[in-house]
Amino acid sequence: MSYEPSRPARGLLVTPEDRQAPARARRLRLLGLGERPEPALDAFAHRLAELTGAPYAMVNFIDEERQFFAGLSTPATRPAGLTAPTGHGGPDRPELGRSLPRDHGFCPHVVVRSKALVLEDVRDYPRFAGNPVVDEYGIHAYLGAPLIDSTGTALGTVSVADLVPRHWGRPGLDTVKSTAVDLAARLERREADGLLP
Template sequence: MKLLDTPTENAFDQLTRLACETLDAPMALVSLVDGDRQFFKSHAGPIPEDFAVQRESPLSHSFCRHAVASGEAFVVENAKEHPLVKDNPTAREYGVAAYAGVPLFSADQQVLGTLCVLDTKPRHWTQEQLQRLSALTSVASSLIAYRAAALDSAAGADTGPDPASVERSERLAEAAASYLAQLDAYRRVLARVEPTEQSIEEEARSRAALLAAEDVLEAMLASAGTTEASTSAETATLLAACRDHADAKIQRSVAVASFQQMGLPLEEVERANALVVQTEQEVRFALRGYLMKGV
């Protein structure tokens, strides 16, 4: 994949910063797991100084290798009590107490590493937080897949990768991740039951940030397509999928509240949750498809 030992890139740094912000975690990594080490393509927050300088650590210090081995999300709420990592030097020597990592996949579904968040205090990772992390990981996987395709194309043409295309792909990934984060933040504001003067002002600020992020994403998508018609259709598909997913999460929140307060049948909650899972997959598919085809 030609990712190991490469310089930092703004698109990946944007994703790790967003992971910290949206999960309220002090540290985040894009970690690529090799045969005897893990390489940090990006990191945000105060990771151990020697790791930050070398941008890698041995597998003996890796939590991410467990997510890579299973191909599934790996979640640790208290490292001292978790059988797989309680003796890990990162937990003993550097005080990492909680971890959540979602696997990064190549286009042919090989597990490459993770996008992960870490905390120095034990904590419970909520299902909503893990869903947000999974959405950001999908963006990172799409960016990696595009880079690989661009490198293959350049190799076939016996030329280096087009710098303009690489920069455009990075900017598009940043815009998509920012839009998803702002959309999620706005829906959380709307989900509050009792409006106050402060919440109304917060809603206005959040809506303005969402609209600005949407304008940036629409402009990026429109400029990346091969034809105006296909670009317009792909833009509409991606934005509609994002909105449907956000609406589904609001419906689930309402269903859960109704179940708790008014005895709504549990089946309604289950249906609402299934819709959230379905729409999340549609967002991932739409974003991955556009990054692979549109740029």
């Protein structure tokens, strides 16, 4: 009798119901967030990628229909003067763009729970292993924290991802949580100072 390792069943992932989506979408519109890339948020994502050593870092705003990476750092989008690492998904994988459907990735779970999520190897969790980003983009590790503003609204996430399993450890978790708190405060200051687009 031969032994075949079990594989996670596809289709187990259910994007969580997001009852706050309409209120979040209104808040994002009011703040002018989630409609276009922002160089300052790209720079923020790049710093987060450097701090964690992750090839991907995102500032992600989530509305009722989609996720939008207003801040994005990928191996292909490193700022000028920095060498882009190779192997960002391989020749048979698409590059990560600025938007994803709500059922892709792990950020919608972070927003609904309003808690950080640590996945050192997403394939170890049947609930997450069948997510489209695993097969389509090769994402195997994820670390994200919610961007919660002073109204208590989880606007989106600050997150990092890798193509290989990663032990993020306590330092990684602390970093992503503290950067989320820092960015939420910066966005609030921008609103208070009237610097919204």
